[in-house]
Amino acid sequence: MQLTIWRFLDGNCAHEKQSAALISGLRDCIGDTLDCYDIAPLTLFQLLRRGLPADLQQLPRPHFIVGAGHRSHWPMLLARRRFGGRSVVIMKPSLPLCWFDFAIIPEHDRPPALANVIVSQGALTEPLPAGPTVAGRGLILLGGPSKHFCWDGTKVQAVVEKLLQMPGDWIVSDSRRTPLGVLERLRGSGGKIFHWRDCPPDWLAEQLAQAERIWVTGDSISMLFEALQSRAQVGVIALPSRRRNNKVRAAVQRLLDQEMLVDALALEQGECIKAVPREPLAQQRLCARALLRRSGMVES
Structure with a gap:
């Protein structure tokens, strides 16, 4: 499967870490056949005055348009309307949920039980560097x-x-x-x-x-x-x-x-004297898998 993703940035490092985590989860699911194009933050004033950047015309058409944070919402929706693809907003958006194809929302934000909502256990985070732990x-x-x-x-x-x-x-x-x-x-x-x-x-x-x-x-x-x-x-x-x-x-x-x-x-x-190894939470992979399954790109 060849997957093309447009990732709209909003200038907030914490938000961009979450969208990067979803991209990482998608790569885990489908391998290296994923191309991600990062699009610089755009203000609503820039959109109203100039529209979307002209160089988007040169990019491959997206399967998913991903973004986290308020500044990414309107650019995502405009890009979807013009170029197609499915919009995936991370975190509870300031705009109506029905305007987006999918929303990935932490359970502590109490998301509604809608068909386009994927509930995550906490904010999405990228995998940690591989390697052994240090004793003690x-x-x-x-x-x-x-x-x-x-x-x-x-x-x-x-x-x-x-x-x-x-x-x-x-x-x-x-x-x-x-x-x-x-x-x-x-x-x-x-x-x-x-x-x-x-x-x-x-x-x-x-x-x-x-x-x-x-x-x-x-x-x-x-x-x-x-x-x-x-x-x-x-x-x-x-x-x-x-x-x-x-x-x-x-x-x-x-x-x-x-x-x-x-x-x-x-x-x-005295329960914490001995550390007990466990498997990483890996929510980014579970949410990516749910997104692909709901989009019909992998079997249930």
Whole structure:
């Protein structure tokens, strides 16, 4: 099967990672017979003034037109109307779902049960680098305050210090949302400290792939799903919810109920001392397979 995909970018790195993950899943399903053409971000003003780029005429006609993020929506729809193909929007769009052929939406966004909706378990993430894990390697990733969670610095520090007392080679890193001073207060507790500003682009993926144990604060739902792309045991450090009805907290609880995560209470019971290898989540492959099946390109 020869598959041609036009991928509309929107300038947001997190969004573009999700569309890249879907392309990766499609390659896993059909092999190297896939051509993907990336199309630079377009504003609505540019579309109204100039229309779609003229060089799209030179590209092979698309089977799928893929995009993630608001800025990609109108260009995708206009390209589909003019050049054909099936539109595939990733994440819940700002436009009506019925305007798109397919939508891939995380379950924690509570997508409607429509025929064109493919439900993913979390945001799509690309596979991690291949290679063996490093014996004893542990990784702790810290988020920060968000619209869903308050930040309990005292609790986070206590859990992290307890983890750092466990045997192994521990690495601790923060993120853009981490409050100032959090990493500094952990110096001397053991482990190696890395500020996100000082890390090269591929650093995190390499650390996730090498770790036997990964712990993430509960506000970072995207980071939890990236960690689940590894073979490591993944734990979550819970944070206080800002409201009773919290879709991110519910998504984390489902992962705990499915025993895909462990929580900080397990530390008291000694359950996290030995890492248990598992298979990567690989949602990008499952969603790609569902997309091909619903499009009639593979058998059910």
